[in-house]
Amino acid sequence: MIGGGGSPEKYQTLPGGSYTPPNGDRGSKILAPLKAEGARGVTIAVASTVVVFGLLVFAILNSSGWPQIKEAFFDPEVFWDSLGKIMARFGRNVFIFVVAEVFVLILALIIAVTRSLRGPVFTPLRILAAAYTDLFRAVPTILVILLFGFGAPALQIKGVPHSDLFWAIVALVLVYSAYVAEVYRAGIQSVHPSQVASARALGLSRGKTMRFVVVPQAVRRVLPPLLNDFIGLQKDSALIAVLGYTEALREAQIISAANFDFTPFVALALIYIVITIPEARFVDWLVARDQRRLQAVGGV
Amino acid sequence: MAPAAALRIEDLHKSFDQLEVLRGIDLEVDEHEVVGLIGASGSGKSTLLRCINLLEPVNAGRVFIEGDEITARGVDVNRIRQRVGIVFQAFNLFPHMSVLRNVTLGPIEALGASKADAEALATDLLERFGLADKRDDYPDRLSGGQQQRVAIVRALAMKPDVMLLDEVTSALDPELVAEVLNVIRELAAGGMTMVIATHEMGFARDIAHRICFLDEGVILEEGTPEQIFSQPRQERTQRFLESIIEAGRM
């Protein structure tokens, strides 16, 4: 019976000598110096923060144009009046980007895996996949939406939907799948070749190796860029407005034009901030949890 | 009639682009035999092992496992690999899976075993090698030595005919090496056919039935450990062994 190996607390020395603590600190580096400096450091940090931001605020408040800016961008009456309506319309944006994201994540993975296929017989597929990503990253998103949203119904083909919602989601899915496919591809390529070798050595087929070993690791490695693209998609959901469909941004524009006031846009910006920040923290948490596992196991 | 050798290699050639790394390897390994592969870095040890389970395609020559030619056309590569277990120096375990899942993945997905059977076998093997309490841990919680032991268990779970070990202790801290070597010792004692590429000369001398010295793509010299380590015939073998002694590894 073999005795147990080294104790679990034993830190691993990677070849090259770099040191990885078992629970890597992926937290914010902004406050890191504070922890090092102690109480005095904290006082200085607080003081300098108050001074700098205080100066900024003072400068803004006392600029000559401030009263007009305040009225045009931060009008409380317009704000409260528009917030409810914009939030109601925002539900449409949510529908668009949630549905689109689901399809994007799937389609992009298919494209990325297709591009990674080896073997000469797959050449036409690889060419198609590469051409797809080139094309849809090249054409501006708004153009794609216009082309599909106005062009498809204009063809007057029986059975082709006329719905703005449908074509906007289709356009967004096509465009964003091109970007996300490249993100996946980077993730796939970042998985160490020995992982593939280990899986193939067990006798797993290429397909199963992809499915069980490569893709799960690849996706975990690219969560931050995936979130980036999702945030971009959330904002681009507003582009459906060019088709005449009233979503949150268009609603803000309508109220803004009616009142000759920009405050509705500030309200919308706040809504976006409120949803985006938790998403970012959630992904940070996911990444921190997986980083530990994925990074600590490299060299043996 | 003599049974087919567990492993037979005939005039194996392998090049990477213009560089010929293996220049005609001939090797026969009998069942239950343990062969130690020694040689300088770059001599082709890793490449040779990777050719045996077709992780590297072969340029010329033939390889036979239990009498079946695996370098023949139309051979099912995946099936071959299921019969040959290999453990690498590093990056072995799948970091996103628990130890148990690492071990059962091959049997379930490649051999078609049921989950229950695979887990039973895995648990049994892990217990045998002192890793039972790590069953549900993820690899990042394991020391290097534990990870390599799991990697060996994972290969064993496929019930291979031959085990290939490619410098499996070279990246480990010295104090973790022993536990891995003990596992290998046990395998050898149990009669597993193995080809072990290693720098651990003392260990090789202990458990190998035969030592092959690989130099510049050919097996320059082979013989029993006593022959090789005490009375090497070739000058280059001699020089290699001297450099090893100087480095304090023997």
Added chain:
Amino acid sequence: MRKVFAFLVVGSLLFAACAEDNPTIGGTGGTATGGTGSTTPATAADCAAADADAFKSSGTLTIGTGNPAFPPWWEGGTSDGSEFEFNDPAKGEGYEGAVAAEVATRMGFSFPDQVTFVPVSFNKSFAPGPKDFDFVLQQISYKPERDDAVDFSDSYYNVNQALVSAEGTSVADATTIADLKDAKLGAPIGTTSLDVITQQIQPTQDPAVYDDLAQAVTDLQNGDIDGIVVDLPTAFFMAAVQIKHGIVVGQFGAESDEYFAMAFETGSPLVQCVNLALAEMKADGTLDAIEQQWLADKTNAPVLD
């Protein structure tokens, strides 16, 4: 610790946003006090002379309008060297073109030599801060909610909204507002046309709101919308020129009190001068004549009620 900092940063920004105003400069509404003299000027020309330094560019009247400049508000075609598309406002043709020329002349500027036209996008016309123009003239309706951001002149056109469509659509034969309840209607963004749909017609389907009318027309031809609400003169132009088999179905509320006005920087003393000019033009029939010349065939449509 992070929370403390977040609080500090957000707190100071919120404080800024909610802080007391400095008193605003300038008044509200259509009449502004200003000028150097204590006597109210009698004519537009006197007024303009008295406030000579209130103009953006002294000696010149700077007028902003949208680009492209659409008929029937602007006519005459383009000119080389002008950045305006469809029509060059400096020709003084079209309803707004003629009004601009007339107002400028009455204020003492020779047209077009002493008048400069600058393209101004809709949002720019009411954005805070100093403007690049003396006033904007682009089918902007007076609305009380808009009064804080800009100063408005008096009316230069009483506008009715209308419904334009194509032959064969579900609204082509509508005679009452009730006929439009199930229709899918569209309107350009930022217009009171949209208000007509949401407040007067109140159809069961959401209106389609467009950045520009060309897209509305495309959807109409595709059959994705049934009709477009725009002001009456624009409706005629679209039916005649832009929409295949276009028709003006009808107009809304013959007694609407909606009107177009010029928009000025808040507190501009020029509002008074322009109002004087407009008053003169209404009194001596010039404004009616301009309407006859440019919009005569664009006012006859059945009333939908």
